[in-house]
Amino acid sequence: xxxxxxxxxxxxxxxxxxxxxxxxxxxxxxxxxxxxxxxxxxxxxxxxxxxxxxxxxxxxxxxxxxxxxxxxxxxxxxxxxxxxxxxxxxxxxxxxxxxxxxxxxxxxxxxxxxxxxxxxxxxxxxxxxxxxxxxxxxxxxxxxxxxxxxxxxxxxxxxxxxxxxxxxxxxxxxxxxxxxxxxxxxxxxxxxxxxxxxxxxxxxxxxxxxxxxxxxxxxxxxxxxxxxxxxxxxxxxxxxxxxxxxxxxxxxxxxxxxxxxxxxxxxxxxxxxxxxxxxxxxxxxxxxxxxxxxxxxxxxxxxxxxxxxxxxxxxxxxxxxxxxxxxxxxxxxxxxxxxxxxxxxxxxxxxxxxxxxxxxxxxxxxxxxxxxx
Amino acid sequence: xxxxxxxxxxxxxxxxxxxxxxxxxxxxxxxxxxxxxxxxxxxxxxxxxxxxxxxxxxxxxxxxxxxxxxxxxxxxxxxxxxxxxxxxxxxxxxxxxxxxxxxxxxxxxxxxxxxxxxxxxxxxxxxxxxxxxxxxxxxxxxxxxxxxxxxxxxxxxxxxxxxxxxxxxxxxxxxxxxxxxxxxxxxxxxxxxxxxxxxxxxxxxxxxxxxxxxxxxxxxxxxxxxxxxxxxxxxxxxxxxxxxxxxxxxxxxxxxxxxxxxxxxxxxxxxxxxxxxxxxxxxxxxxxxxxxxxxxxxxxxxxxxxxxxxxxxxxxxxxxxxxxxxxxxxxxxxxxxxxxx
Ligand code: SF4
Ligand SMILES: [Zn+2]
Ligand SMILES: [Zn+2]
Numbered sequence: 161x162x163x164x165x166x167x168x169x170x171x172x173x174x175x176x177x178x179x180x181x182x183x184x185x186x187x188x189x190x191x192x193x194x195x196x197x198x199x200x201x202x203x204x205x206x207x208x209x210x211x212x213x214x215x216x217x218x219x220x221x222x223x224x225x226x227x228x229x230x231x232x233x234x235x236x237x238x239x240x241x242x243x244x245x246x247x248x249x250x251x252x253x254x255x256x257x258x259x260x261x262x263x264x265x266x267x268x269x270x271x272x273x274x275x276x277x278x279x280x281x282x283x284x285x286x287x288x289x290x291x292x293x294x295x296x297x298x299x300x301x302x303x304x305x306x307x308x309x310x311x312x313x314x315x316x317x318x319x320x321x322x323x324x325x326x327x328x329x330x331x332x333x334x335x336x337x338x339x340x341x342x343x344x345x346x347x348x349x350x351x352x353x354x355x356x357x358x359x360x361x362x363x364x365x366x367x368x369x370x371x372x373x374x375x376x377x378x379x380x381x382x383x384x385x386x387x388x389x390x391x392x393x394x395x396x397x398x399x400x401x402x403x404x405x406x407x408x409x410x411x412x413x414x415x416x417x418x419x420x421x422x423x424x425x426x427x428x429x430x431x432x433x434x435x436x437x438x439x440x441x442x443x444x445x446x447x448x449x450x451x452x453x454x455x456x457x458x459x460x461x462x463x464x465x466x467x468x469x470x471x472x473x474x475x476x477x478x479x480x481x482x483x484x485x486x487x488x489x490x491x492x493x494x495x496x497x498x499x500x501x502x503x504x505x506x507x508x509x510x511x512x513x514x515x516x517x518x519x520x521x522x523x524x525x526x527x528x529x530x531x532x533x
Numbered sequence: 534x535x536x537x538x539x540x541x542x543x544x545x546x547x548x549x550x551x552x553x554x555x556x557x558x559x560x561x562x563x564x565x566x567x568x569x570x571x572x573x574x575x576x577x578x579x580x581x582x583x584x585x586x587x588x589x590x591x592x593x594x595x596x597x598x599x600x601x602x603x604x605x606x607x608x609x610x611x612x613x614x615x616x617x618x619x620x621x622x623x624x625x626x627x628x629x630x631x632x633x634x635x636x637x638x639x640x641x642x643x644x645x646x647x648x649x650x651x652x653x654x655x656x657x658x659x660x661x662x663x664x665x666x667x668x669x670x671x672x673x674x675x676x677x678x679x680x681x682x683x684x685x686x687x688x689x690x691x692x693x694x695x696x697x698x699x700x701x702x703x704x705x706x707x708x709x710x711x712x713x714x715x716x717x718x719x720x721x722x723x724x725x726x727x728x729x730x731x732x733x734x735x736x737x738x739x740x741x742x743x744x745x746x747x748x749x750x751x752x753x754x755x756x757x758x759x760x761x762x763x764x765x766x767x768x769x770x771x772x773x774x775x776x777x778x779x780x781x782x783x784x785x786x787x788x789x790x791x792x793x794x795x796x797x798x799x800x801x802x803x804x805x806x807x808x809x810x811x812x813x814x815x816x817x818x819x820x821x822x823x824x825x826x827x828x829x830x831x832x833x834x835x836x837x838x839x840x841x842x843x844x845x846x847x848x849x850x851x852x853x854x855x856x857x858x859x860x861x862x863x864x865x866x867x868x869x870x871x872x873x874x
Contacts, residue, residue, distance in 0.1 A: 242838040324683060325708035349684040349708060356822050357687035364700040374702040394705050446825060 164532045165525050166200045170224045172484050172522050173458055176465075177220040180483050183465065184456030186216050192234035192248065196451045197225035200460070206451055209239040226460035229451035232344070242449060249351040252358075253452055255444035256312045257340035258305035265304045269497055273298055273528045280494050280529065298527040300499040305339055306477045313341050313472060315438040319365055320345060323394050335477050337459025337466040342452065358446040367395065367437030370429045375399055377417065377425040387414050402436050403428070463522035479503055484519035491521045495529040541659060543606045544643040546613035547636065547729045548663070551736070554614065558607060565615060566744020574608060578615035579748045585635030586628060586755055590642070621738040622749045625756035633730035640725060641718050648679065648714035664717070668724045672717060673709075679717045680709040689720045692785075692817050723785075770869035771855040772848055773797055783814040789843075789851045795830050796842040797866055805831050842867055 177184070187193060196206030197219070206229070210216050220228065231238065232253045236246035259266065267283050274280070274287035275294040286293055299305075313333055320326040326348055334342045350361070363369050373379070375396060376387030388396035390407045403417075404410045417425055444450065453459065453466050464481040482502050493509035493516075500506070506520050513533050524530035542549050555561065565571045584591045613636070620629050647660035657674070664670050670689070672679045683705060690698045704711040712720065741749070769777070776794040779786045786794070791812070798808050805827040812823050832839035844865050848854045863869055 243840060323705050323708075349682050353684050353687055355825060356691045356817075356819065357684070359819065359822050359825075360687050360691060360700050361683075364705070367701060369696055369699045370701050371696050371699075373697070395701065396704075442821065443825070446822070449829065 161201060161525075161528070162531055168489070168532050169200060169226070169460075169463070169522060169525060172463070172518055173226070174221070174224045175485065176458060176483055177217075177224070180456075180465075181213075181217055181220075183467070183483070184213075184216065184220070184454065186210060186213050187230060187455070189234055192236070192238060194231040194233070194235060194238040194245070194451055195219075195454070196229045197223060198227045198229075198460075199223060200226045207239050207241065226458075228454040228457040230454045231449070231451050233448055233450075247448065250448045252345035252348065252350050252361075253444060253450070254316060254343040254345075255336070255340065255441040256309050256316070256343070256439065257336070257441060258302075258309050259299065259339060260441060261305075261308050261312065261439055263305060263308055265302050266299070269302045269305075269499075270297055270299045271495075271497065271527075271529065272296070278528075280496065282496065296528065298529065299339060300495070300497050300527070300529075301339075301478045301501070309340050310472055310475075312439050313343060315436075316343060316365060316440060319438060323364075324348070324350075333469045333472055334455055335464075335467050335469055335475065335481050336453065337457075337464045337481060338461045341469070342466065355446040355448050358448065359442065362440065362442045362445050364395075365438050365440060366442070367433040370395070370399075370433070372422055372425045372429065375425075375429060376414075377422055379422050382418055382422070384414050384418065387417070398436050399429075399432065402432055460526055463519065463526045482519050484522050486517045486519065488515050489518055489521045490515050490533040491524065491530040492533045493524055493530040495524055495527075499523075537659075539606045543609040544647075545640055545663060546610045547640070547732055549610060549614070551614045551617065554610060562618065562739065562742050563744075565611075566742045572744060574611045575615055575619070575745060575748050577608070577612040578619055579751060581612050581616045582619065582628060582632055582752065583755065585632040586758075588631070588635070590635055590639050617733050617736055618739060618742075619745065619748050619752055620733060621736055622741060622745060623752040623756065624738070625752060628752060628756045629733050630730060633733060634726045636729050637722065637726035640729075641722060645714050645718045648717060664721060667728055668721050670721060672712075675709075675711070677713075678704075678711040679714065680711055681717070681720075683708055683710055686710040686712075686720070689724070691819075692723055694817060694819075768870060770860060770866040771857050772845075772853050772866055775855050776853070777811065780811055780814055785817070786815065787851075790853050791826075792830070792840070793843055793848060793851075793853055793866070795827055796840050799827075799831050799839070800842050800867055805833065 190210060190212060193209070194206065195208040195210050195216075196204055197208075198204050208219070210219065231250075233250035234248045236248065238245060270283040272281050272284050272287070272295040274290065274292050275296060276292040277287060277290045279287050279289040281288045283297070284295070287295060317328075317331055317333075320331060321328060326345060330346045330348065332344045332346070334344070336342050350358075353361075378386060387410075388400040390400050390404060390410055391397060392400065400410070404413045417428070420428075444452075455466055455468060458465055463484055464477075465483050467481045469475040469480075478499075478501050490513060492511070493507070493514050494511045495507045495509045498505060498507045501520055501523060502517075504517075504520070506516060506524075509530075521530060521532075525532070537545070537548060542554070560571070565575055581591050616632065620632060644660050644663065647656040650656045661672055661674075664672055670681055670685050672681045674680075683700065686703070687700065690700070696702060700710070773794060776786055776790045779790070780794075794811070795808060798811075799805075805824065808827055809820070809823050812818055830840045842865055843851075845854060845856070845860070845863060848866070849856075860869065
């Protein structure tokens with residue numbers, strides 16, 4: 161990234177950190193957490209401990225980081241090297257990202273930015289100008305992506321609440337600041353389990369590894385009696401609702417399943433997992449040493465804030481997470497796709513100088529789709 | 534500690550305090566070596582080990598759940614306690630392992646029966662308490678099932694690789710997993726074996742007691758059948774070879790052993806991709822978890838800290854060291870085979 165662009169982003173971020181500090185709060189049990197941050201064009205600094213809001217504020221003002229992180233784990237000595245930290249427990253965390261949802265809209269709003277010549281093309285494998293394969297994929301906002309991610313969040317919450325008896329108040333949903341959601345789950349029986357156990361939870365939530373026997377299909381002498389009922393709880397219930405469609409079709413569908421046989425049933429299980437499993441990123445949930453984007457901080461992939469969604473249904477990612485100023489700046493924009501931020505439409509821009517509000521300029525510069533003119 | 538009735542001690546003899554038990558019954562170990570009637574029990578104890586060594590479960594004099602004979606119960610307990618004395622005197626670790634395993638299977642049967650007992654509530658309560666006291670697993674009875682918190686379930690189930698134990702294939706409701714008595718006991722099988730094994734390993738070794746020699750000698754002979762482990766020389770130090778051996782046999786290598794092996798091989802320049810297949814045979818193998826853990830150790834993910842191979846001293850305390858003369862003078866396995874100035 162160019163020096164002038166970095167300067168511009170840093171001053172915009174700094175202004176945010178100065179004016180909106182009320183949005184950035186240290187998490188509970190602050191002194192047991194590990195913090196870390198990244199600056200533009202440089203590596204990660206981690207193993208930091210922070211005492212309170214004031215100290216965090218100071219850190220942000222002094223370093224003007226591009227991204228700020230905080231552990232979901234609690235340690236006795238968060239600022240020591242990893243093997244001396246003395247891990248105590250960790251909140252459950254989940255990452256749901258639109259790019260992992262196999263959505264058909266993705267190709268329409270994904271751009272390829274060439275790392276060699278900066279050429280921007282619609283989602284392709286090779287740079288159309290210099291044939292380079294060093295392409296970075298950048299995606300611009302799309303309502304469908306956010307809606308689909310919300311659906312996954314709801315699937316996840318439903319499982320957490322109904323199967324694991326987790327209190328709704330202990331589940332907090334955040335917009336990630338780019339194209340997905342981060343979910344935190346506090347004060348549960350899972351605080352102290354390790355990554356192998358968390359990996360099992362992931363498979364449960366994603367509906368991975370189900371065997372026919374458990375869902376009614378026996379290998380030997382299969383019969384109708386063991387198939388789940390429409391109203392059953394847990395996965396047997398979700399499975400039957402999805403596969404039978406309605407109560408009245410249960411009998412007919414079971415006959416079909418029985419006549420198709422055991423291995424076909426296994427295939428059905430594997431196929432439906434794509435639809436009924438909640439699509440979370442397994443690596444995030446099983447990592448018990450991760451530092452995760454700090455709520456209230458800016459995501460440098462977009463300049464938007466990772467923000468708490470008090471009402472997920474009404475939450476509008478591209479209005480409610482944009483806190484940068486409206487001051488106009490002039491940029492050289494190369495963004496062939498139209499996008500909407502704070503209810504205003506921008507683009508498409510074809511290598512042209514435009515005067516736009518700071519929040520939109522930051523958005524495009526973060527995605528390498530514009531530079532300061 | 535639980536206060537146990539006579540028949541309970543017979544079923545779960547590893548719960549008894551051996552010294553106290555003998556004292557309460559008014560016996561000393563020496564008497565077993567000399568008194569002709571009591572000496573018979575040493576033979577019984579030897580047989581109990583022999584059966585275990587053959588991989589079978591010792592058939593007790595207890596018939597079903599019933600107290601058969603007034604005398605049978607203490608004899609059951611004595612044969613167990615004496616078996617431990619014999620094992621300690623022989624010092625044969627392979628036999629201790631096999632014995633612990635067989636005794637665990639034996640106790641498992643009783644636990645399962647007690648859990649399923651619908652006529653005697655106190656038996657069921659005892660089984661529940663044994664499981665709670667020993668393994669901190671809180672189980673509760675709910676209709677025909679036993680339920681345990683999902684988190685507790687996971688801590689144990691991750692040691693199984695059969696798919697039926699995956700959480701997705703379990704009845705989960707209200708944060709709890711539903712299990713049959715059989716499954717409940719199966720879930721703690723490994724821990725039960727480990728518990729009994731530790732109890733024996735940690736027991737004090739008495740000095741030789743007159744009258745015990747014959748049986749001890751017979752045990753030493755018996756154990757020869759099972760010691761197959763030989764140390765060969767080569768590029769890797771004995772501790773590393775041993776760990777690889779265990780994995781190749783598909784046996785369980787403790788976490789500390791895996792840590793040693795992975796950090797050693799990483800330091801020798803092997804990649805995570807090269808190392809991962811080594812763990813394929815482990816009873817709890819899971820590709821995703823193995824890669825995550827290896828990447829974590831290699832410092833290629835998350836923390837960025839690369840972990841180093843533990844020192845020989847540390848490995849000794851973890852019972853992972855199998856030093857040979859070639860190990861002389863080195864302080865970490867990494868120095869093995871390097872010429873010193
Ligand atoms: S002395 Fe060191 S290198 Fe040798 S076996 Fe023991 S731990 Fe391994
Ligand atoms: Zn190019
Ligand atoms: Zn989209």
